[in-house]
Amino acid sequence: MTMTDYYTLGDPVADTKAPDGPIETRWERRRFGAKLVNPANKRKLTVIVVGTGLAGGSAAATLGELGYQVKSYCYQDSPRRAHSIAAQGGINAAKNYRNDGDSVHRLFYDTVKGGDFRSRESNVHRLAQISVQIIDQCVAQGVPFAREYGGLLDTRSFGGAQVSRTFYARGQTGQQLLLGAYQALERQIAAGTVTMHDRHEMLELIIVDGRARGIVVRDLVTGEISTEFADAVVLASGGYGNVFFLSTNAKGCNVTASWRAHRKGALFANPCYTQIHPTCIPVSGDHQSKLTLMSESLRNDGRVWVPKAKGDNRVPADIPEDERDYYLERIYPAFGNLVPRDIASRAAKNVCDEGRGVGPGGLGVYLDFAAAIGRLGRDAVEAKYGNLFEMYERITGEDPYSTPMRIYPAVHYTMGGLWVDYDLQSTVPGLFVIGEANFSDHGANRLGASALMQGLADGYFVLPNTIGDYLAAGPFPKLDGENVEVAEARKLVEDRIAKLLSINGDRTVDSFHRELGRIMWEYCGMERTDAGLRKAITEIRELKAEFWQRAKVPGDGEGLNQSLERAGRVADFFELAELMCIDALHREESCGGHFRAESQTEEGEADRDDERFSYVAAWEFGGDTPVLHKEELTFDYVHPSQRSYK
Amino acid sequence: MSLKLRIWRQADAQDKGSMVTYQLQNVSPDMSFLEMLDVLNERLTLDGEDPVAFDHDCREGICGMCSLVINGIPHGPEKATTTCQLHMRHFTDGQTIDIEPWRAAAFPVVKDLVVDRRAFDKIIQAGGYISAPTGSAPDAHASPVPKADADAAFEAATCIGCGACVAACPNGSGMLFTAAKITHLGLMPQGQPERHTRVIDMINAHDEAGFGGCTNTGECTSVCPKGIPLETIARLNKDYRQALRAAS
Numbered sequence: 001m002t003m004t005d006y007y008t009l010g011d012p013v014a015d016t017k018a019p020d021g022p023i024e025t026r027w028e029r030r031r032f033g034a035k036l037v038n039p040a041n042k043r044k045l046t047v048i049v050v051g052t053g054l055a056g057g058s059a060a061a062t063l064g065e066l067g068y069q070v071k072s073y074c075y076q077d078s079p080r081r082a083h084s085i086a087a088q089g090g091i092n093a094a095k096n097y098r099n100d101g102d103s104v105h106r107l108f109y110d111t112v113k114g115g116d117f118r119s120r121e122s123n124v125h126r127l128a129q130i131s132v133q134i135i136d137q138c139v140a141q142g143v144p145f146a147r148e149y150g151g152l153l154d155t156r157s158f159g160g161a162q163v164s165r166t167f168y169a170r171g172q173t174g175q176q177l178l179l180g181a182y183q184a185l186e187r188q189i190a191a192g193t194v195t196m197h198d199r200h201e202m203l204e205l206i207i208v209d210g211r212a213r214g215i216v217v218r219d220l221v222t223g224e225i226s227t228e229f230a231d232a233v234v235l236a237s238g239g240y241g242n243v244f245f246l247s248t249n250a251k252g253c254n255v256t257a258s259w260r261a262h263r264k265g266a267l268f269a270n271p272c273y274t275q276i277h278p279t280c281i282p283v284s285g286d287h288q289s290k291l292t293l294m295s296e297s298l299r300n301d302g303r304v305w306v307p308k309a310k311g312d313n314r315v316p317a318d319i320p321e322d323e324r325d326y327y328l329e330r331i332y333p334a335f336g337n338l339v340p341r342d343i344a345s346r347a348a349k350n351v352c353d354e355g356r357g358v359g360p361g362g363l364g365v366y367l368d369f370a371a372a373i374g375r376l377g378r379d380a381v382e383a384k385y386g387n388l389f390e391m392y393e394r395i396t397g398e399d400p401y402s403t404p405m406r407i408y409p410a411v412h413y414t415m416g417g418l419w420v421d422y423d424l425q426s427t428v429p430g431l432f433v434i435g436e437a438n439f440s441d442h443g444a445n446r447l448g449a450s451a452l453m454q455g456l457a458d459g460y461f462v463l464p465n466t467i468g469d470y471l472a473a474g475p476f477p478k479l480d481g482e483n484v485e486v487a488e489a490r491k492l493v494e495d496r497i498a499k500l501l502s503i504n505g506d507r508t509v510d511s512f513h514r515e516l517g518r519i520m521w522e523y524c525g526m527e528r529t530d531a532g533l534r535k536a537i538t539e540i541r542e543l544k545a546e547f548w549q550r551a552k553v554p555g556d557g558e559g560l561n562q563s564l565e566r567a568g569r570v571a572d573f574f575e576l577a578e579l580m581c582i583d584a585l586h587r588e589e590s591c592g593g594h595f596r597a598e599s600q601t602e603e604g605e606a607d608r609d610d611e612r613f614s615y616v617a618a619w620e621f622g623g624d625t626p627v628l629h630k631e632e633l634t635f636d637y638v639h640p641s642q643r644s645y646k
Numbered sequence: 647m648s649l650k651l652r653i654w655r656q657a658d659a660q661d662k663g664s665m666v667t668y669q670l671q672n673v674s675p676d677m678s679f680l681e682m683l684d685v686l687n688e689r690l691t692l693d694g695e696d697p698v699a700f701d702h703d704c705r706e707g708i709c710g711m712c713s714l715v716i717n718g719i720p721h722g723p724e725k726a727t728t729t730c731q732l733h734m735r736h737f738t739d740g741q742t743i744d745i746e747p748w749r750a751a752a753f754p755v756v757k758d759l760v761v762d763r764r765a766f767d768k769i770i771q772a773g774g775y776i777s778a779p780t781g782s783a784p785d786a787h788a789s790p791v792p793k794a795d796a797d798a799a800f801e802a803a804t805c806i807g808c809g810a811c812v813a814a815c816p817n818g819s820g821m822l823f824t825a826a827k828i829t830h831l832g833l834m835p836q837g838q839p840e841r842h843t844r845v846i847d848m849i850n851a852h853d854e855a856g857f858g859g860c861t862n863t864g865e866c867t868s869v870c871p872k873g874i875p876l877e878t879i880a881r882l883n884k885d886y887r888q889a890l891r892a893a894s
Contacts, residue, residue, distance in 0.1 A: 062780040077701060078767050080807055081709040097787065133783070140783035142776040142834045144800035151790025169800055175708055176803060183775035190771040198764065221756055250703040284676040289684055290705045391707065394724075394731050395678075460780045508691050510684070554691050559658060560699055560757040563691065 001534070006582050010627040013267065013618050017466075018122040018422035023108075023637055027126040030422065031465050035472035042067035044475050047467065048215055048230040050202045050257050052079030054174070054452060055435025056236025057181035058459030064188030066464055068471075071228060072185065072194050073217060075201045075252055075565075080182040083238060083250040084455060087174025088295035088388070089158060090166035091138075091452040093131040098155060102163040104128045109638050110161050111450060114340055115415075115443020116592035116608060117640040118270070118616070120633065122422055123440045127450075130457040135167055137460055141180040145169050156300060157338065158448040166449040171295050171388045177452055181459070201565065202257045203493045205233065205264045205431065208485045211476060212261075212431035216493045220565060223558040225493055227486050231474040232430045232467060235261060236459065239414035239436040241274070243573045243580065244525070245517025247411035248280060248293040254569035255576050258418050258437055266426040267618040267629060269419035269439035271576065272584035275446055275593050276526050277412030278344035281395055282364040291410040292395060294367075294388055296448050299337045299344070301372035301381065302405070304328050306365050310355040316366055316404050327351055335645040342445045342593045342606075343645060345409035349526050350604070352408075359406040366404035373401065409526060413451060415442040415593065416583075419618040419631075423466035424458060427618075432467060434458035439616070444592025497557050500567045505550035509567045512547045516540065516570070516577060524581050529597045533585040537578060541624075544574040579619055579626055586628065589613045601642075610640050647673050647739035651686065653698055654746045656755050663755065665744070675735035679722065680705060680712065682734055683745075699758040707731040707871065710806030713813070714759055715746040720810035720869045728808065728871040748813035752820065752856040763809050765855035766823060772851030773844035774827040776836050795833045802829035804872045811866035811874075817858030822866035824852050825878035828885055842889035849886060 019026045019033065037045065045068050049060040052074040060072040074082060094107040107128040112119060135153070139145065146154040146168050158166040169176040188194040197217070204216035206227060214229040240255035241247035262268045279294045305326045307319055327347060329336045339347075348365050351357065358364045373381050378401060382389070389400045396406070417439040424432050424440070435455040442450065479486055523529075523536035547570070555561040590599040590606035591613070599607045620627040648671045656663030670689075673682055680702050687697035703711040712729040716722035722732045737743065745759065753761040791799075805826035812820050828845055831837035837844075853859075860879060867876045 058780070065779045076703060076709070076711060077763055078807065080767075081703055081711050083704060083709070085710075085806075086704045086706055086708050095786070133781075135786045136783035137778070137780060139786040140776070140778035140836055142778075142799075142831050142836045144796055144803050144830065144834065146800075147791055147793045147796040149793050151792050151796075152787055169803075172708070172804060175806075176800070179803065183770060184778075184780075186767060186770040187775045187777065189767075196767070198767075248706075250709060251705055252703050285674055287674055287677045287681045287685065289678070289681045292706045390726075391731070394707075394727060395733070397733075397735060464780065506692070508688050510688060552691055554694065555696055560760065562699055563697060 003586065006537070006585060007626050007628050008622070010620060010629045013419070013427070013629045013631045015120065015421045015631065018120070023121060023125045026122055027129060034466060034469035037468045037472050039067050043069065045069065045471050046071065046230040047232050047234060048073070048228060049234045049236060050215065051082065051236035051238060051435070051437070052182070052185065053082035053084035053236060053238055053435060054178055054181055054455030055459040056234070057082065057178065057185050058456050059234055059236060059434055059463050060194050061181060061184035061188050062460050062464045064191065064193035067193065070188070070194040071197065071230060073197045073200045073202060075199065075220065077198055079185055079196060079198065080179065082178060083253055084178045084452070085175045086250065087452055088171045088293065089297040090156065090168035090173045090449040091134065091177065092158070092165050092447070092449040093135045093167055093453065094128055094165060095132055095135060097153065098164045100163045102165050106163065107131060107165065111441070111447060112443070112638040113643060114445055114447040116445050116606070116643055117443065117610070117614070117635060118591050118633065119441055119443030121635060121637055126462070127441050127454060127457050130461045131453050133461060134453060134456045138177055138180050141184060143169065143176045143180045156297060158297065161447065168297070171297070171385065174452060177456065181456070202237070203260065203568065204489045205261045206486055206489045207264055207428060208479060208483060211429050213476065213479055214486070216489050218493070221560055223561065225490060227481055227490055229479045231471055231476050232432060234432045234434060234463065235418065235437050236434045237437050239417070240576055241411045241414050243516070243577050244411040244520045245513050246283070246288060246291050246521070248277060248291050251290060254572070256569050256572045259572040259576055261418060261426065261428065261431060263621050264428065266428045266431055267419035267620055268416070268579060269616050269618045270416035270444070270583065271580045271619065272524065272587060272594050273415035273444050273592060274411060275341060275413040275415060276345040276409045278341055278348055278409050279367060279407045280410035281392065282359055282406055282408040284360065292391070293410070293412060294392060294405065294407060296341065298367060298385060298388060301384070302337065302367040302369050303371055304337055304365055304367055306351045306356040306358060316368070325356070332645045339645045340445060340447060346526055346595060348409055364406035364408045367407045368404035369400060370404070413446055415439065415444060415446055419616070423469060424463055425466070425470065430470060432463060434463050444594055496568065497564065500551070500553050500564060500571070501557060503548065503551050503553065505552045507550045507552060509551055509553060509563060509570050512543065512551060513570045513573070515543060516573060519543070520577055520580070524584055527595050527597050528584050530585065533581045536581045537585070540574060540577050540581065547571065547574060582626060583617055583619065587613055587617065608642065614640070647675065647734070647737070649673055649737065650742040652742065652744045655698070655758055658757055659754055673734055675733070677734045678705070678730060679716070679732040679734065680730050699760050701760050702730055705730040708806060710808040713748050713761060713808055713810070715748065715813060717744050720748065720813040721871055726871055726873050748809050750812045750818035751858070752818060753809060753812060765857065766807050766809065766820065768855050769820065769824055769848055769851045770827065773840065773847040774831070776831060777840060778836070789835045791835060799830045799833035802826045802874060802878055805874050806872055808871065810869045810871060812857065814865040814869040815858065816863060816865065817861060819860045820852050820855070820857035821860035821879050821882065822870065822874055824848050825882035826874045828882045829878040832881065832885055841885060842892055845882065845885040845889050846893070
């Protein structure tokens with residue numbers, strides 16, 4: 001098949017909201033240019049926020065504080081459970097408390113470079129500017145960040161950076177930041193500005209007269225389908241790493257909210273940009289249901305190595321120093337063990353492909369703390385990483401104080417997501433997308449400790465300012481179930497549930513999901529090829545067809561039915577998986593987390609092709625043949641160069 | 647290994663519920679407890695039976711969603727371990743394992759092993775926060791926090807809100823959960839202005855939500871997967887007395 005059998009080319013898209021002129025004042029000028037909503041009118045405006053992680057939780061709380069009527073939804077039993085809670089390492093901010101040469105411009109520079117020149121300069125600069133306010137905000141909420149003996153905040157360095165700008169709360173930074181946002185949210189729930197709908201899942205977007213006006217949700221406890229209305233809809237529903245089945249995401253993480261919006265007209269940008277995290281606990285067997293990340297902060301003090309010789313099966317303690325290959329330190333002397341995630345992941349894959357991997361199946365490398373324990377003492381190492389070491393021991397039964405950890409890359413984060421403009425508005429008017437669910441700030445690779453920064457920047461500071469510009473035209477006409485578009489959206493949901501329940505086949509939903517994940521990991525994982533991606537698309541289509549004929553979804557739509565929930569999510573993952581492979585196939589270059597084997601330098605590094613691919617690939621839904629809209633990227637401040645961490 | 651599972655099945659909140667026995671073969675010691683239940687559910691699905699409903703999400707011990715009483719102990723036999731982080735290597739071939747939901751008046755059963763824990767959110771709504779609207783914060787270094795206080799606050803703040811403390815308590819009390827938040831916020835300088843109203847409002851909300859009173863039994867802390875210490879309850883009591891005195 002030729003490329004045009006897979007997709008068609010549409011008109012270019014442009015981010016019409018980003019001001020031009022000096023980058024340092026763009027955000028200030030956009031805020032000034034945006035229309036305001038007066039406090040009396042805010043009370044008459046309703047905003048739906050789907051998801052309660054760092055982005056959704058902070059947005060719902062802040063919109064409530066501003067006086068909007070907010071309706072918040074999450075599929076978990078409490079907003080505090082959103083998967084932001086599992087982020088370990090930290091949050092970046094250009095505070096320059098260390099006086100080590102950091103600045104807003106340097107964080108901006110590092111993030112654009114780290115994203116391999118596939119993100120928007122305007123967005124990234126704003127993110128770096130806002131980063132300092134986030135730390136202030138979180139401290140004011142009582143977030144117990146790590147502190148030094150003088151009582152001031154401690155920081156550490158993180159992959160992809162040469163300054164110490166990462167604020168942290170032991171290995172549980174995401175938990176502490178999320179609880180801060182959750183507590184702010186609960187405060188607004190008590191104040192009556194936010195109504196909380198836990199154990200509810202968004203299954204469709206309602207668009208009326210061209211505007212996003214609501215969602216169709218299923219109450220996961222009663223099974224009841226309802227239509228919920230608002231003047232604007234905010235998706236903060238997270239990433240789609242679970243398309244790989246095995247990932248570090250929570251089991252419930254899914255693409256359904258984003259995908260339903262995509263099917264209704266929201267463009268999906270750069271779906272193939274996936275972050276494979278280098279430091280996860282290796283797979284132990286076929287029963288594996290998820291993968292567990294070990295924070296990459298461990299790479300500050302741990303040294304990564306494999307035996308120099310292939311098939312060296314000795315226990316690590318018996319392998320002498322001169323027979324070990326500290327390959328990251330060897331290949332990348334400037335950054336050593338702190339190279340960005342994509343580079344560390346691929347280097348691990350390469351040494352394992354050479355037959356030098358360790359542990360079951362040879363799919364692992366050592367992360368060794370012996371030198372750090374020798375230098376700092378066991379107590380100091382324990383104070384920094386104690387909970388991570390305990391977690392490792394709990395899962396593997398091995399003690400990392402006495403024997404090196406085994407780690408291997410795993411799917412962790414998705415840089416792609418729904419396309420948004422500078423205001424974080426999608427191509428559907430009134431539909432805003434924040435946090436991991438959008439695509440905007442990380443380009444083709446996210447730096448460590450930047451996800452928390454982006455989620456909170458979007459939720460606390462960007463969206464609450466930009467959404468007013470849209471809502472100033474509201475409130476929009478009242479809706480009810482009689483409205484044609486509303487009734488249609490509802491029927492879509494009801495029909496789909498009925499269809500899933502009626503298949504009554506002979507294969508479980510999980511078995512389909514595992515197989516889909518295997519295809520994606522094999523062909524659309526750490527290394528992608530033209531032939532592999534074509535094969536994957538064919539296999540995914542076959543498997544999808546089989547799913548709709550053979551999936552077995554027990555029970556009915558009344559009441560709690562976890563199998564039905566999973567079936568709907570997996571059905572959407574199939575469609576997303578196709579688009580990811582088409583996106584990866586069309587992007588015949590390597591950049592960041594997207595590594596095409598055909599496009600590498602002689603040294604095996606990613607070979608970016610700015611001539612042909614310096615654009616955002618924004619896809620319009622088109623069934624088997626999606627439509628590609630390109631947003632050209634221009635770089636006025638950080639000039640594209642080959643990333644070098646040597 | 648092969649196991650005999652006795653699992654609480656209850657169709658919905660109104661159903662009376664009962665223990666049902668299942669045999670499970672070929673369980674790998676490297677499986678997590680929830681992966682073992684996944685295997686059972688795959689089989690039940692193919693056999694046309696209703697799979698066992700249980701709460702879980704992150705499966706890495708931090709979201710607080712998993713909630714099983716295993717052989718009578720919330721989160722099972724391993725110390726400081728959530729159900730999702732418990733591995734089958736801690737069980738033996740041929741063992742009988744009882745699996746039940748949290749049982750407490752404030753946590754009604756939704757279905758099978760799933761319970762409703764929104765009563766915890768109600769306690770937080772009553773005052774488990776510092777009022778700091780977005781945008782109002784001074785520079786983060788404006789008020790240093792002694793390291794010892796910050797560390798102790800962090801220890802208390804690691805509570806994951808799973809509710810094992812309530813499930814273990816003979817009184818069904820949520821005092822350890824409440825005390826963890828009181829301790830976290832009470833140790834931070836930012837938390838001082840609301841310290842008295844917070845403790846009174848949270849205790850009232852705790853009682854109204856149907857939790858029992860605390861009699862310092864200590865079962866809560868022994869099952870807590872995050873090791874929240876009993877001293878937090880002493881701190882809560884002290885704050886409560888001070889707040890009442892100040893109010894009177």
